[in-house]
Amino acid sequence: MVFPISAPKGPAMPSVISFFQRLQKAEDTASPPHAWLGALGGVALLALSVVFIWGGIALGVGSPRRLGTGAFPVLTGLALALLSVAIIFMDLRDTSDAERPDWLAFAAIGAALMVFAASVERIGLVPGVFLTVIIASLPDPSLPWRGKLLLGGIVALGCWGLFIGALGLPFDAFKGI
Amino acid sequence: MDIIAGFSHGLLVALQPENLLYCFIGVTLGTFIGVLPGIGSMAAIAMILPLTFYLEPTSALVMIAGVYYGAEYGGSIASILMNIPGTPSSSITCIDGYPMARQGRAGVALFASAIASFGGGMIGMVVMAVLAPVLAQLALNFGPTEYFAVILLGLVAASAVSNGSPVKGVAMVVAGLMLGTIGVDITTGAERFTMGIPELRDGVSLVIVAMGLFGVGELIVSIKANASGAHQNQIDYRQFYPTRAEWKAMFAPILRGGGIGSFFGALPGTGQTVASAVAYAVEKKISPARARFGQGAVEGVAVPEAANNSATQTAFIPTLTLGVPGSASMALVIGALMIHGIVPGPRLLVDHSDLFWGLVASFLIGNILLLILNIPLIGLWVRLLQIPYKYMYPTIIVLICVGVYSINNNVFDVWLTLAFGWAGYLMRLFRFEPAPLLIGFVLGPMMEEQLRRAMLLSRGDPSVFLTRPISGVLIVLTVVLLVWSILSALRAKRRMRGAMRSAE
Numbered sequence: 001m002v003f004p005i006s007a008p009k010g011p012a013m014p015s016v017i018s019f020f021q022r023l024q025k026a027e028d029t030a031s032p033p034h035a036w037l038g039a040l041g042g043v044a045l046l047a048l049s050v051v052f053i054w055g056g057i058a059l060g061v062g063s064p065r066r067l068g069t070g071a072f073p074v075l076t077g078l079a080l081a082l083l084s085v086a087i088i089f090m091d092l093r094d095t096s097d098a099e100r101p102d103w104l105a106f107a108a109i110g111a112a113l114m115v116f117a118a119s120v121e122r123i124g125l126v127p128g129v130f131l132t133v134i135i136a137s138l139p140d141p142s143l144p145w146r147g148k149l150l151l152g153g154i155v156a157l158g159c160w161g162l163f164i165g166a167l168g169l170p171f172d173a174f175k176g177i
Numbered sequence: 178m179d180i181i182a183g184f185s186h187g188l189l190v191a192l193q194p195e196n197l198l199y200c201f202i203g204v205t206l207g208t209f210i211g212v213l214p215g216i217g218s219m220a221a222i223a224m225i226l227p228l229t230f231y232l233e234p235t236s237a238l239v240m241i242a243g244v245y246y247g248a249e250y251g252g253s254i255a256s257i258l259m260n261i262p263g264t265p266s267s268s269i270t271c272i273d274g275y276p277m278a279r280q281g282r283a284g285v286a287l288f289a290s291a292i293a294s295f296g297g298g299m300i301g302m303v304v305m306a307v308l309a310p311v312l313a314q315l316a317l318n319f320g321p322t323e324y325f326a327v328i329l330l331g332l333v334a335a336s337a338v339s340n341g342s343p344v345k346g347v348a349m350v351v352a353g354l355m356l357g358t359i360g361v362d363i364t365t366g367a368e369r370f371t372m373g374i375p376e377l378r379d380g381v382s383l384v385i386v387a388m389g390l391f392g393v394g395e396l397i398v399s400i401k402a403n404a405s406g407a408h409q410n411q412i413d414y415r416q417f418y419p420t421r422a423e424w425k426a427m428f429a430p431i432l433r434g435g436g437i438g439s440f441f442g443a444l445p446g447t448g449q450t451v452a453s454a455v456a457y458a459v460e461k462k463i464s465p466a467r468a469r470f471g472q473g474a475v476e477g478v479a480v481p482e483a484a485n486n487s488a489t490q491t492a493f494i495p496t497l498t499l500g501v502p503g504s505a506s507m508a509l510v511i512g513a514l515m516i517h518g519i520v521p522g523p524r525l526l527v528d529h530s531d532l533f534w535g536l537v538a539s540f541l542i543g544n545i546l547l548l549i550l551n552i553p554l555i556g557l558w559v560r561l562l563q564i565p566y567k568y569m570y571p572t573i574i575v576l577i578c579v580g581v582y583s584i585n586n587n588v589f590d591v592w593l594t595l596a597f598g599w600a601g602y603l604m605r606l607f608r609f610e611p612a613p614l615l616i617g618f619v620l621g622p623m624m625e626e627q628l629r630r631a632m633l634l635s636r637g638d639p640s641v642f643l644t645r646p647i648s649g650v651l652i653v654l655t656v657v658l659l660v661w662s663i664l665s666a667l668r669a670k671r672r673m674r675g676a677m678r679s680a681e
Contacts (some may be wrong), residue, residue: 041607045348052355055370065637069367072625076354083348090344091607101606105400109393109574110595116578117591129575136571139400143567155572159579169583 042088045080052077104139112136124175125164130156180306187534191542196239196535199232203240204543207247208550211263212255212558213569218248218264219612220395222509223387224576227584234517235532239539241513245506246298246489246540249449250547253290253482254558257283266449266485269457273470273477280473284417289475290482291551293431295544297483300435301442301490302540308443308491309526309533313498316523321630322641324500326648328624330655331501334445336613337662344663346613349604353617354624356381363622364629376589383512385581385590386618389597390604390611391505392577396570397602419475427479430460434483442488445495445503449485456484490540497521497533500623505612508619 052073062068112135119128133152137143143151163169190196203225210221221244229237252264257274270290277286319327332354336346359370360380371377419427434456441452460480461470470477493510495501500521502508511521519529526533551558581594601611635641643649 038607041604041609045352048352048355052358052370059367059369063637064632064639067629067632069362069365069369072621072628073355073358073369076351076358080348080351080355083344083351086344087342087348090342102397102401105397106599106602109397109400110599112571112574113393113578113591113595113598116575116582117588117595120578120582120591121588125579129579132575132578133571136574137567140567140570142565147567151568151571155575159575163579163583169579170586 039088039091042084042091045084045087049077049080049084053081102139108139109136120171122175124173125171126156126160126173129159179310183310183530183534184306184538186530187536187538188541190235190531190535191239191538195233196236196539197542199236199240200243200539200543201546203243204247204250204547205550207244207249208251208547208558209561210244211248211251211253211267212561213251213263213566217252217391217395218245219387219391219506219509221248222506223384223392224580226384226387226509226513227580229513230516230584234514234519234529235535237513237517238510238532238536239543241510242493242536242539243543245510246486246543247547249482249486249489250291250294250551251558253294253478254287254551254555255562257286257290257478258559258562266453266488267481268450269453269481269485270478272457273472273474276471276473277475277478282473285419285423285475286473286478287555288417288419288552289423289427289478291548291555293427293434293479293482294486294551295548296431297435297438297486298490298540298544300432300483301439301487302537302544304439304443304487304491305494305540306537309494309498312494313523313526316499319523319647320645321627321634322645322648323651325624325627325631326642326651326655327499327501328620328627330651330658331445331495331499331503332613332617332620332624333655333659334447335503335616336610337659341608341610343659343666345609347659349609349611349613350617353614353619354621356386356614357618357621358625363626374589376585376587376593380622381593381618382584382590383509383516383619384584385594386597387505387509387615388577388581389594390601390615392573393594393598394601394605394611396573396577397598398605399566400570423475426466426476430464430476430480431483433460434480435487438484438487439491441484442491442503443494445501447488448492448504449488452488453481453485457481493536497525497536498523502616502619505615508616512619 056070056073056077059070059073060068061071061074112132115135116128116132119131130152133155134148137148137151160173164171164173191200206221206225207218210218222241225240225244229240232240248264249266252262252267253270253274255261255263256267256270257278260271260275262268262271274286274290277283316327332350333347336350337343357380359377361368361371361378368378434453437456437459438449438452441447441455442449457477457480460476461467464470464474464476466474466476492503492507495503496507496510498521500511502511514521519525519532577594578591581590582588584590604611604614631641632639641648642652
């Protein structure tokens, strides 16, 4: 038995995609992020713990015997505050290379979810899914526009058949714009 | 005798057409997801979670478990053929599996991994059937104080032992506990941190947290990883069935791997990846074929596969008998059960013996189904690897969107999933593990309730946690574990720094 597995080939690309590709290349060659950036995670956690301690105190911590609504948030908030201070110091001393972020995929996947959320109740499931697929496939330059449109169409029709036809979920396939 | 009676009863439950069907769906879906590199069983379980709300609890549990161990079978396929672990725990399988594939022995490697997974799974099942009732019996005397201590130990074990920094892991658990407080406080009825959003009154949905952190978060990471992945062009099967000598060589490693795996699977916090790594390391020391390890030894494929699969079965022991999940996937199991109003704990074996024994027996059936899926139908999965990822991931995004939206037919849930997805990606970027956060999130409400009860019973005296014997031992164990993991992490760092310096 021989199973051929084809490696992705690089087809000709329209200008929008090559723009994305150039963006990706710029990202790949950019200098690694500064060490202090790595400490931002700890800072975010510290901020979160302050919110919970503050909010917990406002809710009322009660007495040791009858812990109030805010007691558990305050206790966990205090623990997280201590831990995040330790994390900030650790990350500041950590000089190893940070992972290279893929902001393109980050933005495109986020945008795809936003488009789905914004469209599904306004224009219906089928056009909503079509748009979601197009947006989600933007960060992959190896798929030409024709392929993106085709994939969007197939997935949209598939969802129509599966979720509305077979499973009977309460979606509108199309809705007046 | 009890075990045999329980098991045969469970077999009847598991063989009901409905449960059989969901078991089949579970293992097939699990293999499918396991084969795809980049998305693990977590994302798959999160995706089917909304579906399980409509099922009988037993069917739901059988299906989730099927996805969980099915992914272990599937994960090894990508490891062997492409040197890319389909699931994190099958990364060890790459060491010997990929060299075997390069030597034209991919078929034997795939066969060995399926057989070893089956053997390991059976060992894990027997251990679970024997050990779980004993542990449950022990835990029946637990009061709120002991429960709080067990949960604390479970949380620390799950976070501190995980890969990465133990301090960050514990921080993630605590953040998860905090996240769990959002919504109406069940004791007082007051709203907490809902910011006036009505959708948050019932708390953040487990499905959304899991789907965001694991589904969306992992997907963002996987796009680049798969675009640049080294795809092998041709896979050659000169031979599929192992020779008699290879069968004999595999037998003892499968038993050893299964034994080591079931031990680490039952410990909270270690799980399949640790199990397969330890089993491989042990085998490399004692095996007569140790010289060939790393160059395509069939034993080197069998051992980690037996270990990680037996660990997936025994992971259910602490989850079901104590209500303490060792991993994020097990936390989802607890979440799924609680949605059905079943609280995992020592009473589960008595009150829901159908559920427990049905699950144990479904391991047997599911593993047999997987053997069929993985030996005669292996070509199907290999073909799946040929589908380029660029077609796959936009489809998965749509499935996530539809799945999340359909829970409440509410767009707000999609927005919240987006927020968790972005958070999950940023957490990975800043080297925070999202798994402990999910465990904390699931156990948070339980932990708070037990803490409140314990404090009420002790009339506000927190020293009970140390003076009551069982909880005292557990707390001391927790502290020891915490200190040990921080020290060993520091030592590993110092060694790495030393190695880097000498390299310069």
